[in-house]
Amino acid sequence: MLGIPQQDTFVLQVWAHDIFRGADPILADAVERINTYGQDFMTYMADHLNKRRKSPANNDLLDLLFERYKGQPLTSDELAANFILLFAAGFETTASVISNSVLALLRNPNQLQLLREHPEVMESAVDEFLRYDGALRLVARTALEDVEMGDVLIQRGDQVFFVVLAANRDPQVFADPDRLDVTRDSKRHVAFGHGIHYCLGAPLARFEIQSAISALIRHDFALLPGAVEWKESIMFRSLERLPIVFR
Ligand code: HEM
Structure with missing residues (x-):
């Protein structure tokens, strides 16, 4: 759907897997590798998007998105980052639910x-x-304003974890x-x-x-x-x- 050549997906999955590990503070020792993979992935995706802009007509999701967002003020970095999220968000999660x-x-x-x-x-x-x-055990948010929940005051700027699996x-x-x-x-x-x-x-x-x-x-x-x-x-x-x- 994103026009990524099949033979590249094995490497991209490894990068995606490690980038997502960056969400875990307990795995801080892996930060350097995660940053490197993140940069490699950004370079790969920016390059892929540039190539595809120059030669469209695959008629896949990528072409539809290019068409739909023509002229929108998204930078190449923003586009690449969103495509990385789209590519990466579906592997670990779905595989985990299947095995669980x-x-x-x-x-x-x-x-x-x-x-x-x-x-x-x-x-x-x-x-x-x-x-x-x-x-996914939890989703994270930053409070945009003071919020009272039960007898707790969450202050503007606080980070909050919502543990969806507990809910x-x-x-x-x-x-x-x-x-x-x-x-x-x-x-x-x-x-x-x-x-x-x-x-x-x-x-x-x-x-x-x-x-x-x-x-x-x-x-x-x-x-x-x-x-x-x-x-x-x-x-x-x-x-x-x-x-x-x-x-
Ligand atoms: C069983 C599998 C999956 C689970 C449990 C799951 C779970 C979630 C959760 C909880 C969020 C909300 C995050 C938040 O509120 O901060 C989310 C967002 C997202 N998911 Fe999934 N996901 C799964 C599969 C997928 C797949 C297959 C894709 C892509 C093909 C995907 C793409 C995304 C994207 C792009 C977002 C961000 C949406 C946004 O911020 O507007 N997910 N997912």
Whole structure:
């Protein structure tokens, strides 16, 4: 969709992966590498956009965007940065939800069974997967004015973390929230955020999760005991290792 040559995507994914690790303060030791990858990615993307401006007519998303935003005052850097976000935001997140969902199903075999017997439930089950174990733990904001929440005063300029995965386990919204229930109505989850910055890729992510889980559950598979490992991150809810065996 962005016209990026297939053979380049492997390197770009590695860069994207590391750039996103920069969101985690606990991984500050990686700062130098992240900065280098960030600069490499900016150079790559600016170059790609320049090439494509000169020779359009691929009729992909990039051409449509060029056409739509003709004459808008976006600098090359701003354009490149937004394309990097668009490219990068969809990998770690969607892959994490897919693997988190596989683990959730393996730990709740009755739900796995139910999905196998009633594939028509899958579309709404995707929302339950996102609610139960989404990929982004939190979104960050800076207060533009003083705000009182409960008995706390958030001052203008303060940074605030909204822990969306905690909101998704709010018992006032979801009954028995720690239970995976692929038949429940989970649409009110906030795994894709909320408001003006609501995830741009939500429909694509939903489609990918649905396709992947539907394909996988047609096979018989099991968890290898004791080997599940979570990534160390305050930002992402992601598995480092999920070894499964097909039977
Ligand atoms: C299951 C997978 C995904 C999850 C859990 C997820 C989650 C989120 C969340 C929580 C936000 C809001 C961030 C904020 O408010 O600060 C967001 C924004 C965004 N997402 Fe996703 N996302 C996913 C997949 C994708 C995909 C596949 C793409 C692109 C193809 C994408 C592109 C974006 C972009 C560009 C934004 C920024 C929107 C804006 O600031 O206006 N995401 N995502």
